Amino acid sequence: MAIEKFEAVVENVAGLKVSCKSRDFEFILDEPKNLGGTDTGMNPVEALLNSLGACKVIVAKSFARLHKIKLKNIRIELEGELDPDGFMGKNPNAKIGFSKITTNFFIEADNTDEEIANFVDFINRTCPVADTIENGPEMISNIIK
Missing domain, CATH: 2.20.25 (N-terminal domain of TfIIb)
Incomplete structure (x- = not known):
């Protein structure tokens, strides 16, 4: 493709x-x-968290049937920890972006806990936004006048 x-x-x-x-x-x-x-x-980091959550929900909805998950409902809550002193230049030792992102899955499905846990692992491995965050892409900046 x-x-x-x-x-x-x-x-x-x-x-x-x-x-x-x-x-x-x-x-x-x-x-x-x-x-x-x-x-x-929203601010950009909130939008990033929402993009990550949306991507995971879309992956779940797109692949549930293939994984034999009888998905009734899914909600994802995310929390990112960020020290503003990093990007504000107040603390040179503080990370500029998120230092931790926690995803809480609320899945309603007629499946075992093990099946749901395996499906969540698949979602996390398959989500393009998660992959982009975890394995940063090549970044190119051009200045165009």
Whole structure:
């Protein structure tokens, strides 16, 4: 199968508020007031957690039948730990991004605990967003005038 490319365009709206666009979709990201924003949208790290959770739910829904999981419902709650002193430059020893991400799966299915645990392992191994976080891609930055 050919490599698929996904694109995003992010532009400043005002202050720390940004518009995020892909295909025909758009959403706003901002920072909370205590971090200098206007609190009109999630901040980027919250969006990252939501993207990770959404990816895991989509993987679960897409592969449940193949894995003989009788999935009735799935909810995922995520928590990321981040020390703002890292990206603010206040503590050179603090990690800039998340130091830990915890995913809590709430799965309602007519399966054994072992079957569900094996399925969660599969979800974590198969989620493209999780793989991108765990095994960082090559990052290229171009300056275009």
